[in-house]
Amino acid sequence: MTDKQPSGSPPPPPPPYPYGHYPPQPPYNVYAILSLALGLFVLPPLGIYFGTKAKQQIAASGERGIELANAGVIVGWVLTGLFVAFFVIWCAMGALMFGWFGLFSATTISTTG
Numbered sequence: 001m002t003d004k005q006p007s008g009s010p011p012p013p014p015p016p017y018p019y020g021h022y023p024p025q026p027p028y029n030v031y032a033i034l035s036l037a038l039g040l041f042v043l044p045p046l047g048i049y050f051g052t053k054a055k056q057q058i059a060a061s062g063e064r065g066i067e068l069a070n071a072g073v074i075v076g077w078v079l080t081g082l083f084v085a086f087f088v089i090w091c092a093m094g095a096l097m098f099g100w101f102g103l104f105s106a107t108t109i110s111t112t113g
Helices: 030-043 046-060 066-112
Strands: none
Touching: 030 046, 030 066, 046 066
């Protein structure tokens, strides 16, 4: 009773890591985390900037977080677009209201005078 392998097959390769252990993962990119947080809660253009920088750093260093960087850029662009649209509508409503008030005040003065 010997534990010999058959002569035609090579021995099995040893496992790369002990059983029950995972290989160490690279850390998350800090700019990727910041891009999503800043894009959602603080100022969306900062999310765009940090997301773009995070993508560049991840490509160079191999860190994790490309999904967070992409989400930060997308959320930043969407919220920036919504803020711009809201600002344009707000300015148009203000101009319209001041135009009406100016029209009413000018006709009131000219008809009474």
